[in-house]
Amino acid sequence: DIEGVYETQVPLLFRALVQLGCVCVVNKQLTRHLSGWEAETFALEHLEMRSLAQFSYLEPGSIxxxxxxxxxxxxxxxxxxxxxxxxxxxxxxxxxxxxxxxxxxxxxxxxxxxxxxxxxxxxxxxxxxxxxxxxxxxxxxxxxxxxxxxxxxxxxxxxxxxxxxxxxxxxxxxxxxxxxxxxxxxxxxxxxxxxxxxxxxxxxxxxxxxxxxxxxxxxxxxxxxxxxxxxxHIPVGNLPEDISTFGSDLFFARHLQHHNHLLWLSPTSRPDLGGKEADDNRLVMEFDDRATVEINSSGCYSTVCVELDIQNLAVNTILQSHHVNDMEGAGSMGISFDVIQQASLEDMVTGNQAASALANYDETALCSSTFRILKSMVVGWVKEITQYHNIYADNQVMHFYRWLQSPCSLLHDPALHRTLHNMMKKLFLQLIAEFKRLGSSVVYANFNRIILCTKKRRIEDALAYVEYITNSIHSKEIFHSLTISFSRCWEFLLWMDPSNYGGIKGKVPSSIHCGQVKEQDSQAREETDEEEEDKEKDEEEEGMGESEVEDLLENNWNILQFLPQAASCQSYFLMIVSAYIVAVYQSMKEELRHSAPGSTPVKRKGASQFSQESEGATGSLPGMITFSQDYVANELTQSFFTITQKIQKKVTGSRNTTEPSEMFPVLPGSHLLLNNPALEFIKYVCKVLSLDTNITNQVNKLNRDLLRLVDVGEFSEEAQFRDPCHSYVLPEVICHSCNFCRDLDLCKDSSFSQDGAILPQWLCSNCQAPYDSSAIESALVEALQRKLMAFTLQDLVCLKCRGMKETHMPVYCSCAGDFTLTIRTEVFMEQIRIFQNIAKYYSMSYLQETIEWLLQTSPVSNC
Incomplete structure (x- = not known):
């Protein structure tokens, strides 16, 4: 029986580069056979690669x-x-x-x-x-x-x-x-x-x-x-434009051949599996793309919050992959479900490989031997960096994950990528658990950055604390190759999600440089007199006026973009939210100045249990809680009512809920029928204010009174807040300028011009270079095709017993229940509408044409 025909798609030039390199010699046996003859052509098997230790290559003056x-x-x-x-x-x-x-x-x-x-x-x-x-x-x-x-x-x-x-x-x-x-x-x-x-x-x-x-x-x-x-080890004339990914293909192919492994090299995104890849669509039918782990804790944080950048997570994971089983508790028992058992030579000859047989869908186990070879290649690069400071090896490590996840790579294997990605999730969760164990609260975290609430009042204390916990984490072997660096900090933070937050940025000392604390500066600080520093800080705090606080104020609210610009709705939103942040921050600073430096704030006996829980959770001071409650109940309520009445007079909301109003901007993530500016303004502002749990009762009362003003019931469906912006995250988008990898939300991560308009492009958050729109459009088309494939080939599930339909013919389940779709048609069509909005807004004609073809030819649109 023929299992498959392999390596039919390997380009001849690539095979020659893999086997011969840049220095080769004629086989000795052929040399003796050709003695006295002049041969002009040689077969590939007649030539052998030689290392540069044996022969030099193009020394200066030789050509x-x-x-x-x-x-x-x-x-x-x-x-x-x-x-x-x-x-x-x-x-x-x-x-x-x-x-x-x-x-x-x-x-x-x-x-x-x-x-x-x-x-x-x-x-x-x-x-x-x-x-x-x-x-x-x-x-x-x-x-x-x-x-x-x-x-x-x-x-x-x-x-x-x-x-x-x-x-x-x-x-x-x-x-x-x-x-x-x-x-x-x-x-x-x-x-x-x-x-x-x-x-x-x-x-x-x-x-x-x-x-x-x-x-x-x-x-x-x-x-x-x-x-x-x-x-x-390739001829200088064969150096390609993208040497990093081609070099990884080259090195990996040589490692695979050294271990007697077949090459699955393919010019398409599907690996060459001997012909099976044409029949098996499971690799490309994921409905939910590789969901990255994202931790988000919305709230109001009145202690210093620090953002840390994380780098080299993929390389660190592959270097420490042998510790993953230990983390899960299976290493001590010798159990590993993702490693295939090696078949003996006797089993191979007799054909009795039942002991090592496994289900053909267990791709993690199938690529376990390949993963070990991949790891040996990365370990070799890291050794060259540490021992010889090789800049080319360092470049390969930097571009490793871009090569592994890119469908354009010759040796791209979705199973190998998924295996590493799952390990990265486990390591990332272990890292988060380590931060929590060391006393931090995680505000937000993904594979690229972590925002921590340090529970420290002073920035210097917070930075020293961050330095301590990062050193503690680096001391563990499993996180040894991770790069954790300081990015920025806030003294006060109102956080909803990565696209909606505001706060007061912290002034970082000059000793913080490129994310690390300089040892010389820290030693110099220790030698200076502490009393003089305290006096200087007191003077700075006393002299900080409103204008200086406003310079440090940061507002980044995606929901703001969905309010109409008519009647200054967006400006009023910013005015109310900014005024609350600045007022509470100044109250906090005032209370800290009156309290003794270094003393622990004492809780008031009369405080309610709810307030005490909030205080412990967010680090709020008792005086600040009282101030914020009074501020919302009096000053903010009065100004909020006045602004709402102004908006209602200038732009009257429509009661027609079947058609959206033209006053509201149409953006890539728009999905709600918005037609009442005053109502949406109330809902958005109250949602932001409700992030502070200290003022929950006051905000609820304010919201109830304002809804009565616009003649909307408090518990009606239209009074409930819903995020006006849909989200579609394109996973692992890599910037070709700085090689920064991140998950790009195509609906929320828009770039803005100076006048506040959304630009038809996306910018890298690391170097501000624009992403390639055509590459993003191609990725969206591929994602759309995967979702369609997953919807078409999905399993049917019984409504009664929730069992999967095992055979094709039965109309009813064995329990007499009806079958239904695993992926509901409404969910699929909602995804299609998101793609349609993105295609229209960013003028993606190829994506728009693909969606129109899908809706015309597929029965989904009639469902």
């Missing part, structure tokens, strides 16, 4: 090089062919008019060369003087023929082995089709972005200066390319 520069914009282009060994160059200008406006290139080259002499090692610079030949043409074919003749003349001179370093705005295949002689030289692409505009009068002068600067940096680029090719 000459020519530089070919080409940049084009519209009808204008600039070509340059430089031969450093002969100190000459030919420059060709393409324009609609044959006009040579080039400056003196020899003088320009000499001046640029002399500028670099002080900064760069002279060995990494071309010779100092060059002769230039300049020609201006109006026909591209004429220039290509001239370069063809130029290179042919060089080849006929037989100057020895020579490569051509090509920096062009065209692909190499197009360039070689125009200049065929290039195929007779080894070509090394130089991938340097050339950001220059030819849409100026003296574009020839600007273009010539930029071309000469690129040429002066050529030796440095080539030396880096040679070092890179030696590390990855």
């Amino acid at each position: 000459r090089h020519i530089y070919l520069y080409h940049h084009t914009q519209g009808h204008k282009a600039l070509f340059g062919v430089f031969i450093p060994s002969q100190r000459r160059a030919s420059v060709f200008v393409l324009d609609t008019v044959r006009s040579n406006q080039m400056p003196g290139l020899s003088a320009l080259y000499s001046s640029e060369h002399s500028l670099l002499l002080d900064k760069v090692d002279p060995k990494l610079l071309p010779p100092p003087k060059h002769t230039f030949e300049v020609r201006a043409e109006t026909n591209l074919k004429t220039i290509c023929r001239a370069i063809q003749r130029f290179l042919l003349a060089y080849k006929e001179e037989r100057r020895g082995p020579t490569l051509i370093a090509v920096q062009s705005s065209w692909e190499l295949c197009r360039l070689t089709s125009e200049i065929p002689v290039l195929e007779e030289f080894p070509l090394v692409p130089i991938r340097v972005a050339d950001k220059i505009s030819y849409a100026v009068l003296d574009w020839q002068r600007h273009g010539a200066r930029r071309m000469i600067r690129h040429y002066l940096n050529l030796d440095l680029c080539l030396s880096q390319a040679f070092e890179m090719s030696r590390y990855f």
